Amino acid sequence: MANGIALESGSPATHSIPWYVWASALAVTATSVGLYWDISWHMSIGRDTFWTPAHLGIHFGAVVAVISSLFLILSTTFGKKRELRGASVKLWGFYGPLGAFVSLWGGLAMLTSAPFDDWWHNAFGLDVQIMSPPHVVLILGIFTLGLGGLFLIVSEMNRADADTRAKLNRVFLYAGCMLTILLSMLIYEYTDYTLTHSAIFYRVLALAMPPVLVGIARASGYRWAATKVAAIYFVLWLLALWVVPLVPAQAKLGPVYTPISHLVPLEFPLFLFAGAAALDFLLDRMTGRNKWLQAVVAGLGFVLVMMVVEWPTGSFLVSRLAENRFFGTDYYPYMQRPSDYHYAHEFYAWEKTRAEFWLGMAFAFVAAILTTRVGLAWGDWMRRVRR
Amino acid sequence: MRRASFCGTIVCLLVCLLCGARTSGHVGSPDVYYEGLAGPYRLFVTVRMPQMIPGIAQVEVQVLDGRVSDIRIVPMRVIGEGSETAPPADRMEQSTSDPQFFSGKLWLMESGSFQVRMTIDGAQGKAEMGVPVAAFAQRTLRMQKTTGTVLAALMIFLVLSLIAIFGAATRESQLEPGQAVPPAKRQRARVAMAIVAVAIIGILFLGNMWWTSVANANVRDMVYRAPPVQVSLSGNQLTLRLGSSYWHELRKSEQLNRIIPDHGHLMHLFLVRMPEMDDFYHLHPEESAAGTFTEGLPGVAGGSYAVFADIVRESGFPDTMTAKIDLPAGDKGRPLTGDDSSTVAPKISTVQTSATTVPSGADGHIEWILEAKTLQAHKPTLLRFRVTDKNGAPATDLEPYMGMAGHLVILRRDLSVFAHAHPAGSVPMAALMLLQKPDGSGGDAMAGMHHEGTPAEVTFPYGFPQAGEYRLFLQVKRAGQVETAVFDAQVLP
Numbered sequence: 001m002a003n004g005i006a007l008e009s010g011s012p013a014t015h016s017i018p019w020y021v022w023a024s025a026l027a028v029t030a031t032s033v034g035l036y037w038d039i040s041w042h043m044s045i046g047r048d049t050f051w052t053p054a055h056l057g058i059h060f061g062a063v064v065a066v067i068s069s070l071f072l073i074l075s076t077t078f079g080k081k082r083e084l085r086g087a088s089v090k091l092w093g094f095y096g097p098l099g100a101f102v103s104l105w106g107g108l109a110m111l112t113s114a115p116f117d118d119w120w121h122n123a124f125g126l127d128v129q130i131m132s133p134p135h136v137v138l139i140l141g142i143f144t145l146g147l148g149g150l151f152l153i154v155s156e157m158n159r160a161d162a163d164t165r166a167k168l169n170r171v172f173l174y175a176g177c178m179l180t181i182l183l184s185m186l187i188y189e190y191t192d193y194t195l196t197h198s199a200i201f202y203r204v205l206a207l208a209m210p211p212v213l214v215g216i217a218r219a220s221g222y223r224w225a226a227t228k229v230a231a232i233y234f235v236l237w238l239l240a241l242w243v244v245p246l247v248p249a250q251a252k253l254g255p256v257y258t259p260i261s262h263l264v265p266l267e268f269p270l271f272l273f274a275g276a277a278a279l280d281f282l283l284d285r286m287t288g289r290n291k292w293l294q295a296v297v298a299g300l301g302f303v304l305v306m307m308v309v310e311w312p313t314g315s316f317l318v319s320r321l322a323e324n325r326f327f328g329t330d331y332y333p334y335m336q337r338p339s340d341y342h343y344a345h346e347f348y349a350w351e352k353t354r355a356e357f358w359l360g361m362a363f364a365f366v367a368a369i370l371t372t373r374v375g376l377a378w379g380d381w382m383r384r385v386r387r
Numbered sequence: 388m389r390r391a392s393f394c395g396t397i398v399c400l401l402v403c404l405l406c407g408a409r410t411s412g413h414v415g416s417p418d419v420y421y422e423g424l425a426g427p428y429r430l431f432v433t434v435r436m437p438q439m440i441p442g443i444a445q446v447e448v449q450v451l452d453g454r455v456s457d458i459r460i461v462p463m464r465v466i467g468e469g470s471e472t473a474p475p476a477d478r479m480e481q482s483t484s485d486p487q488f489f490s491g492k493l494w495l496m497e498s499g500s501f502q503v504r505m506t507i508d509g510a511q512g513k514a515e516m517g518v519p520v521a522a523f524a525q526r527t528l529r530m531q532k533t534t535g536t537v538l539a540a541l542m543i544f545l546v547l548s549l550i551a552i553f554g555a556a557t558r559e560s561q562l563e564p565g566q567a568v569p570p571a572k573r574q575r576a577r578v579a580m581a582i583v584a585v586a587i588i589g590i591l592f593l594g595n596m597w598w599t600s601v602a603n604a605n606v607r608d609m610v611y612r613a614p615p616v617q618v619s620l621s622g623n624q625l626t627l628r629l630g631s632s633y634w635h636e637l638r639k640s641e642q643l644n645r646i647i648p649d650h651g652h653l654m655h656l657f658l659v660r661m662p663e664m665d666d667f668y669h670l671h672p673e674e675s676a677a678g679t680f681t682e683g684l685p686g687v688a689g690g691s692y693a694v695f696a697d698i699v700r701e702s703g704f705p706d707t708m709t710a711k712i713d714l715p716a717g718d719k720g721r722p723l724t725g726d727d728s729s730t731v732a733p734k735i736s737t738v739q740t741s742a743t744t745v746p747s748g749a750d751g752h753i754e755w756i757l758e759a760k761t762l763q764a765h766k767p768t769l770l771r772f773r774v775t776d777k778n779g780a781p782a783t784d785l786e787p788y789m790g791m792a793g794h795l796v797i798l799r800r801d802l803s804v805f806a807h808a809h810p811a812g813s814v815p816m817a818a819l820m821l822l823q824k825p826d827g828s829g830g831d832a833m834a835g836m837h838h839e840g841t842p843a844e845v846t847f848p849y850g851f852p853q854a855g856e857y858r859l860f861l862q863v864k865r866a867g868q869v870e871t872a873v874f875d876a877q878v879l880p
Contacts, residue, residue: 087564089555112541254462255469384561
């Protein structure tokens, strides 16, 4: 149960990691792993029922989050521990940490997506796209669930003593990494290596990544926090690229264009830690300066570094040299026609003209500045969360 | 972004209003009925196609001859990529009440020309058979009222709770534990909640636009549309210019360009005088230029004609294009030659339904042998016809008409259903031919061509797709003459 002691001011200081922090870390892990597995399942096995292990993973996370949040809210509201209620926000007569309400909201959004998705399947066919509207509801539910976990951890962290804060910070960075992984899956269709020479790749990165990386780094307060988060993402994703193909699998839907003997992993991870390092370094150097100036410098730095790293990486990945188990560009889903394999070795020009490309890049730079500023504001806000 | 998730429920309610339109893809008869031989086994296969692709087809097999213990099914492309590799086959469920009846599900993930590959095991050994199916999305579905209500309620709850969460976050989340909420914070929370409420309305509005466009794009890309056909008459020369639908344009890589002969002709053209369905022509225009078909018309009775042009693409995918044309009465015209045929029928409005015996030329009758008192929609049925001579004895002078023991055109009175069936069923014969393997393991595509049993009897496996009034044009060939018998039927729900 929650560990806290009432200080003179009535403020409970945290001395160890409460159970619900672990519960939220478990929930976000289960959903992230489940989602990765689900995408891989669709590429390898195809046949989809509610009871696939991947779905069970996703929904296990939702169930853990909903039950633990509900329990936390109900025990805080109706329990006898006054200090718990003192460290709570009040919502419709119920008390609980802000993160519990946010997690619960995420779980309910996920539940809402289920009948919506069911209808969408009937109306528009079984799953063929990641970004269908009900999937967006599901993914945003999952994402909110992860955010709730972050709020839970950060509120404990902000009240903790130095030792406990260090422990909680590790869990916080881990949860931030899970959120980054979820985001990466959300933007996966636009961050294919064949798009690394198109502006869309950098536009999407600029829109999605700086808020989370900067926000988490800011709230964490530790040096190189964003880099650590992105590095954990890189390692986990790379491990998945190497380990997932070891699991035997067979396509269970036709037509089978590419016979499958094992699960198909997601592509080689992004070198996000390079951009994150740029954010960490530049923001650290500019501590105390105007926030907008920080956002301009760090946002531009993020996109530039990502371009410097991903542009040549893309060139390498489209080459035949990357067709091996290390870089994994020779894994094709069962629905991939052999006559289309050549697309894996060609850049796709999302923008059709040079002007469109530069316009897209200008958008990416502006977006990165704005989203970095959002990240700074969000991170600063999280640093002050106490309940 | 988080707030955008609310849009789903609103949008799905709006989308269902936009997407309920019924298409005329393959003219209202998408289910596949097939009777054929798989080695020693004679099977009657029904494939009930899903309304949306990807979707799940229901497959039913009634064993007519032989003792079958196990049937496995798997979807494969008819030709090209995906026609050689397959997922593991699914075992069909054997009925406990009728051991010779099997049912199963088939996942169809793409549109186009497919086969249901069947592996049959039984007392007489193993056999294989392929049943061609044309997979295409027919329409989207309306949302059920209950689902809509539940989703709307959840959406309202999520919106209100999100506003409340923002309020609580602004009001209290940054206060020291135990600290009372200052009035300024309460005021700030109210402002924040108002801003969030406005933002949610804006996001719902934008989300509505986005998801409506997603839904519309799905309908545009996925729901089958028959290619347009322009029909014109110059003198007695009928010209059909085939266009291409967006649906076909998106699927050019799936062997949908070239048209292949279907029992000897690139096009089977049917003209039916409306509204009485009292004149019927079965013609075979030649392709005079790419996508242009022409034929000299015989002298026709003047009036408005419904046009049905049947073609089969190189993948085995069939298209029925529909049009209307007003034809002037004309005595002069090209006499019917070759496989072309026509008949004059009584006006449909003056005929009592379910006529079972009609004259067959001047020398006999064709009788529809009704197995049951009523015809029911969706029920797989072997439509059985007997050709008799003038003495009432089974006719002995039947011969194949375009390689087939008979042709049956089924038309609903309002033209919402058109089917061109053969003794093998509603599958395109050209697609069936594509499935033939040199070793004969593809099944018996020629089942209709050398019909066994009483030569004077012709059967057509079919299921009427909906209740209503139907007119059936049955065509057989006797002693070199094509004879067309006309039947009317009332199909019950």
